[in-house]
Amino acid sequence: MQAVVEHSPTPGASARKGKGAGFLLLSPAVLILLVWSLVPLGMTLWYSLLNYNLVDPTLHGFAGFSNYWYLLTDPDFLHSLLNTFILVGGVLVISVGGGTLLAVLYDQEFFGRGIARVLVISPFFIMPTVSALLWKNLMLHPIYGVYSAMMRAVGLTPIDWLAQFPLLTVMMIVAWEWLPFAVLILLTAVQSLDSEQKEAARMDGAGPVAQFRHIILPHLGRAISVVVMIETIYLLTVFAEISVTTAGGPGVASTNLAYLIYSRALLQFDVGGASAGGVVAIIIANIVAVFLVRSVARNLEV
């Protein structure tokens, strides 16, 4: 505490004492994050090696790698792993691709642009359970949903989206939540582009497509990497949207890794098996994180 209250008369002393004070001010946050990231990780690793079921006390003892073996040979696991990648990849493509185009669109001057922008980014602020219920019931319900009514109005048979295309529909709901986020970030980046530069390019006879490819797109690199990083963090663990709409079904058609582990742990009470799944999820996230942190670190001036 001493270093915090003392003030330093000379610059040299300031630097020296600064080190102690800096450490002291930084350490609470670092310590608590260290505990938060290491203790549960250690416990997950340990549980994953045990026979441990919350409702079956006869199952106990060291299991070795049998939980992993059981998990990795389970077709449900491979299916949910694939679903996880499809979900993350699909939403990233929709939100980054669509977000870039919409950012350019909402950069143009037009009547009521400010209000239109506010409407576009609104879905980002809607909580996942609300947006899932909203789409499941009010929009896509095969009998009462607005989309079904529209299809009937033009003479088509309404589709029971969540039953027939569960994963695709969940992907669309999640994309609806995250596209606005991409627009929000990318629009800011497009706006920061020097308007003189755009003007000069137009004077040189560059058409809209050429302007987009050679001036706007290169400028968006950083913003896109920020969007990809933040979205990936959240998309790897999409949970509420699945839990509320399909509960992972039918079968495991819309189960991702997060939902699989949840159902093993809190529905089947299989702590050992769920922990093994958790370890696998952490390993996958770390592989992704290494690439992401590297690319973002390159793009951020720290």
Next chain:
Amino acid sequence: MAVKTKRSTQIAVTLLGWGIALWLFFPIFWMILTGFKGEVEAVSSPPKLLFMPTLSSYAEVFERASYWHFALNTVVVSVGATVAALLLAIPAAYSMAFMPSKRTRGTLLWMLSTRMLPPVGVLVPIYLLARNTHLLDTRTGLAIVDMLTNLPIIVWMLFTFFREVPAPILEAGRMDGATRWQEMTMVLLPLALPGIASTALLSLILCWNEAFWSLNLTSSNAAPLTAFIASFSSPEGLFFGKLSAASTLAVAPILIFGWISQKQLVRGLTFGAVK
């Protein structure tokens, strides 16, 4: 000719801009609208755009005394987690912004990497730890977890904002005999207040909408609005009027917050990488 093309482009841009905006906003608009319908009208086929508005759905949602219970839980957990996170993050960000060392960059990236630990990977131990410490289904327990999940992002954002405060101003204060504590509270905090406010706002939004831990760590006592809304999934979800009224109540405060603060949010969320 050129003028004509320009005008038709202008019309196309306007139509496209408004068309897409209305299409993306439509589900929210419809939710707000349905909240003012009676249950019969809410499921009428074809759906009605014009109807006699009624507050009966809202009245029913409020009648379940529980709504306020959930709303209070959300407010207490979000505010508690945000205040706690700021108390930890402000000193840390101050230290990294004004007393950087060789390890600062590494520390920041490491903090960000803890955020990449998927919550589901540690669901089992956190659940068991909460159960064994009697923090399961308590507001304190949920607030602690929310605070920890958001802490890395909050430190990053504050760091970005603090770095924009010119160091000479702080040094001038120190020359005048200000202690570190005075320097932080009386010089830095007022200067960085807008940044701190938008950081707090983002933290509130993230906590308010947090669903994974809310659904898994709470059941009745501490369940926030996310869990309250999830309880409508079936079979109550078929009461579209009530569902819409409750949903509107759950998202309205944060939606308005978001509208007001969108510009500051971008700066914060991109760690200053996008200006």
